[in-house]
Every structure is written in C-alpha cells, then in structure tokens.
Amino acid sequence: MPPLSVSLRNVSVKRRGKTILGPIDMDLGEAGFTVVLGPNGAGKTTLLKVLHGVERVSGGTVQWSRPADQAQQAQAYVFQRPIMLRRSVRNNLAYPLQLLGTPKVPIAQQVAIWAGRVGLADVLDQPAPRLSGGEKQKLALARALIRQPSVLFLDEPCANLDGRSTREIEAVLRAAHHSGTRIIMTTHDLGQARRLGSDVVFLLNGGLHEQGAAAQVFDAPAKAETRAFLDGDIVD
Amino acid sequence: MRLSGSTIDVDGARGQFSEMNDIWAGMLAAFQLIWSLDADLVEITLRSLQVSLSALVIASAIALPLGTWLAIRRFRFRRATIATLNALMGLPPVVVGLIVYLLLSRSGPFGVLGLLFTPAAMIIAQVIIITPLIASITHQAMRELWAEYHDLLISLNTTQRQRIATLIWDGRRALLTGALAGFGRAIGEVGAIMIVGGNIDHATRVLTTAIALETGKGDFALALGLGFILIALALMVNFAIHTLSRTERHGTW
Numbered sequence: 425m426p427p428l429s430v431s432l433r434n435v436s437v438k439r440r441g442k443t444i445l446g447p448i449d450m451d452l453g454e455a456g457f458t459v460v461l462g463p464n465g466a467g468k469t470t471l472l473k474v475l476h477g478v479e480r481v482s483g484g485t486v487q488w489s490r491p492a493d494q495a496q497q498a499q500a501y502v503f504q505r506p507i508m509l510r511r512s513v514r515n516n517l518a519y520p521l522q523l524l525g526t527p528k529v530p531i532a533q534q535v536a537i538w539a540g541r542v543g544l545a546d547v548l549d550q551p552a553p554r555l556s557g558g559e560k561q562k563l564a565l566a567r568a569l570i571r572q573p574s575v576l577f578l579d580e581p582c583a584n585l586d587g588r589s590t591r592e593i594e595a596v597l598r599a600a601h602h603s604g605t606r607i608i609m610t611t612h613d614l615g616q617a618r619r620l621g622s623d624v625v626f627l628l629n630g631g632l633h634e635q636g637a638a639a640q641v642f643d644a645p646a647k648a649e650t651r652a653f654l655d656g657d658i659v660d
Numbered sequence: 661m662r663l664s665g666s667t668i669d670v671d672g673a674r675g676q677f678s679e680m681n682d683i684w685a686g687m688l689a690a691f692q693l694i695w696s697l698d699a700d701l702v703e704i705t706l707r708s709l710q711v712s713l714s715a716l717v718i719a720s721a722i723a724l725p726l727g728t729w730l731a732i733r734r735f736r737f738r739r740a741t742i743a744t745l746n747a748l749m750g751l752p753p754v755v756v757g758l759i760v761y762l763l764l765s766r767s768g769p770f771g772v773l774g775l776l777f778t779p780a781a782m783i784i785a786q787v788i789i790i791t792p793l794i795a796s797i798t799h800q801a802m803r804e805l806w807a808e809y810h811d812l813l814i815s816l817n818t819t820q821r822q823r824i825a826t827l828i829w830d831g832r833r834a835l836l837t838g839a840l841a842g843f844g845r846a847i848g849e850v851g852a853i854m855i856v857g858g859n860i861d862h863a864t865r866v867l868t869t870a871i872a873l874e875t876g877k878g879d880f881a882l883a884l885g886l887g888f889i890l891i892a893l894a895l896m897v898n899f900a901i902h903t904l905s906r907t908e909r910h911g912t913w
Contacts, residue, residue: 476815478811478815503812507812510805511830519826523818
C-alpha cells in the first residue's frame with residue numbers, strides 16, 4: 425500500500441455542547457511511529473477515531489493525501505477493548521480478507537503467516553471470545569495487519585497486559601513499522617512511548633499541546649505541562 | 661334441594677371420572693394410531709409439518725434480514741416500525757385468516773390465483789402470523805450483537821449487506837430461538853388455517869384442524885390422540901434443530 429499523510433485543519437468534536445476535541449491543527453507525515461500522549465479525557469481516542477474517519481467532526485477538515493475511500497481502505501484500527509467476532513481464531517483472522525473477496529487459498533496462507541507472527545498458531549481452531557486478554561489483543565493486532573494497511577491506529581494496545589504479552593506485541597509493531605506501516609498509537613505507558621515512538625503528540629484538555637520528534641519532546645519538552653506529565657506528575 | 665345437590669355431586673364425580681377416562685383413552689388412541697402408522701394420521705401429520713415448515717422458511721427469509729436491518733440502521737420511523745412490529749406479534753390469527761380469505765376469495769384481488777382452500781393459502785396466513793414474531797426476536801438479539809461488533813465493522817468499511825450477513829451468521833444461535841418460537845406458533849395455530857384452508861379431508865386437513873373437528877364431533881379420544889402427536893412433533897422438531905446446530909455445546913455461543 426502506498427504511504428499516506430494527513431492534515432487536520434481547525435478540527436473540533438463536540439458532544440452535547442461539550443467540546444471533546446479541538447480546535448486542532450495538525451500534520452502527520454507519511455512515515456513514522458507517532459505516539460499520542462495525554463491524561464484521561466484529553467481526547468486521545470477521539471483524535472484517533474477522527475483520523476480513522478469513524479467519529480463525526482463538528483467542524484474543520486481532515487484531509488488525507490489520497491481520496492477518502494482509498495485512504496479509509498488503507499487503514500486499520502485496533503480498539504482499546506479488542507472486539508472478538510464469535511468465531512474461531514482462524515475465521516477472525518480471515519474475516520477482513522473475506523470482506524475484500526480474496527480467494528480462499530491466499531486467505532489460508534495469510535492466516536497461517538499472521539497466526540505464526542503473533543504466536544496464535546496453536547489456537548487457530550479455538551473460539552476467539554474464549555482467548556485470554558493478551559491473546560485477544562494479539563489476535564486483534566494480527567487481524568488489523570492482515571490487510572497490510574498503510575496506516576495502523578492503536579488505542580492503548582497493551583493496557584492491562586503483562587510484560588511478556590507487551591513485549592510480544594511491541595515486537596510485532598516494530599516489525600510492521602519496519603516493513604513500512606505508518607503507526608499512530610495512544611498509550612499510558614511512558615516507557616513504551618520511549619521504546620517505540622519516533623514522534624510524539626501531546627494532548628491536553630482536547631487541544632494539541634505539543635508535537636515533535638520523540639527525542640526532543642522526551643528530553644527537552646517545550647511546555648511546562650508536558651514536562652510535568654513526563655515526570656509523572658498529575659496533569660489535568 | 662338436597663337430592664338435586666347430591667345428584668349434581670354424583671354427576672360431577674362421574675364427569676371427572678370420565679375425563680380421566682378420556683385422557684387414558686386418548687393416550688391409547690394415540691399409541692394405536694402411531695403403532696399402526698395410520699395412513700390418514702401420517703398424511704395429516706406430514707401436511708402439518710409441510711405447511712408450518714414452509715411458513716417458517718419463508719417467514720425466516722423475510723424476518724431475519726428485516727430484524728437485523730432494524731438493529732443496525734438508523735432512520736426516521738425506526739421506533740415506530742419496531743413498535744408496530746411488536747404490536748403485530750399479538751395479531752389475532754382468526755383476523756389474519758379472515759383477511760387472507762378475503763384477499764384470496766374468488767371476488768378478492770388475488771382470487772384469480774385460485775389459492776383459497778389450498779395448503780398455499782395456509783402457508784401465506786402462517787407467514788403473516790409468525791413473521792413479526794421472528795423479526796422482533798431477531799431485532800432484540802441483533803441489537804446486542806451489533807453493539808458489540810459496531811466499531812469493528814465500521815472500521816473494516818463493511819457494506820450494509822456484509823454487516824447483516826455477519827450479524828446473522830454470528831448470531832445464528834440466538835436467531836434459532838426466534839425461529840423455533842415462530843415454528844411453535846405456526847404448528848399450533850388453528851384459527852387462520854381453518855378459515856383459509858377449510859379443513860378439507862385429504863387436501864387441507866392438518867393436526868390442529870383435525871383436533872378441532874374431532875372435538876366438535878365428540879370423539880375426544882381421537883382428538884386427544886392427535887393432540888399428543890402434535891405436542892410430540894413440536895418437541896421433536898425443537899430437539900432435532902438444537903441437536904443439529906449444537907446450541908447447548910458451546911456455553912455462551
């Protein structure tokens with residue numbers, strides 16, 4: 425899939441008269457591993473959903489570098505709580521390709537490849553809703569990557585997971601990033617943000633507070649609130 | 661006073677006694693009918709199954725997509741549609757029978773089709789009776805599943821048709837319950853099919869209309885025998901479908 429960039433102009437999201445996000449102006453380039461940071465309620469999930477095109481914006485424009493339908497097809501989204509189809513692991517993995525009308529043989533090959541990559545090859549015939557939390561998250565990740573998206577959105581992919589599952593998921597994310605997938609991820613885990621992020625977006629109270637290269641934001645944040653947040657202080 | 665009172669008592673006792681006798685006689689009659697594979701009984705039973713299963717298939721083909729569509733689609737008169745659907749669940753079969761009769765009668769708009777007093781007319785009436793029931797149960801079940809799947813299916817850019825297909829497939833066990841409820845209502849229904857079918861021997865007689873006829877004639881044993889067969893049939897179809905679809909094997913799904 426060819427790369428994608430996006431620019432937000434004056435984007436805001438309001439629900440019942442309350443502003444959840446924005447107004448935000450922001451550009452995200454074609455490559456990179458963007459980490460979206462910020463306290464609870466800062467609008468991280470809303471920002472991801474706006475970018476993905478599944479959240480209705482109250483104002484402003486979201487402009488992808490390709491036409492909207494193409495851009496949407498080239499994206500995948502992993503939700504904070506992994507959504508398991510009530511089917512086997514195999515059929516969960518196959519589902520996104522089935523929707524595209526891919527023939528059976530290539531689907532079976534892709535399923536085998538991705539099940540191997542996330543370590544679910546042994547449980548392919550188990551019902552997905554009965555997997556453990558870490559396995560569900562890995563399945564959701566593989567299911568998102570099986571269409572080989574240009575852009576992958578991840579909403580807290582390692583929330584409530586132990587160290588081993590987190591390490592496995594980070595390895596898959598690194599591999600996907602190296603093979604050219606642009607990743608935009610929210611996280612509460614500052615260690616994970618440092619390990620993975622190439623650039624950082626810091627949201628506060630629905631606004632874009634700071635944006636920059638990871639090294640710069642982590643080592644020399646421009647704003648006092650960013651520094652406080654990175655130091656582990658409570659910011660709201 | 662006293663004498664007549666005691667007479668009534670005796671009558672009452674005799675009444676109870678003979679009712680017990682009727683039930684035993686009914687069971688015996690049922691057993692004999694089944695044991696001898698009575699030709700008329702087999703024919704009536706098969707016609708009951710044919711009419712109600714046909715109605716079930718047609719009603720499901722309408723109601724499953726409709727109920728699912730109502731669960732995922734937001735439109736202006738959605739609430740009113742769902743309320744109407746729920747109200748239609750209580751549609752009196754006799755009235756449905758009357759309306760279908762008028763539509764299919766010689767002078768009615770579909771009179772030329774010559775469907776009145778045929779199994780086809782009975783199927784039409786039963787489809788009208790059970791479609792709202794199945795659609796309503798489908799809607800309830802699909803609403804929950806849609807809430808669960810919503811974000812993923814939107815994210816994957818699914819078409820409306822793909823969403824409906826996915827929900828029906830993954831919710832098939834819940835839908836089975838709806839279909840069985842519909843079948844139960846269809847196979848036990850008598851008012852509508854009596855009117856549009858006419859209970860014609862060797863043509864439109866089914867178990868329920870036969871029971872009504874035998875009861876009217878006073879042949880309680882035969883009526884009860886047919887009743888037991890009807891109950892057994894309903895149970896057998898339920899068990900068969902549950903076994904085939906392995907509903908009870910997988911816990912929550």
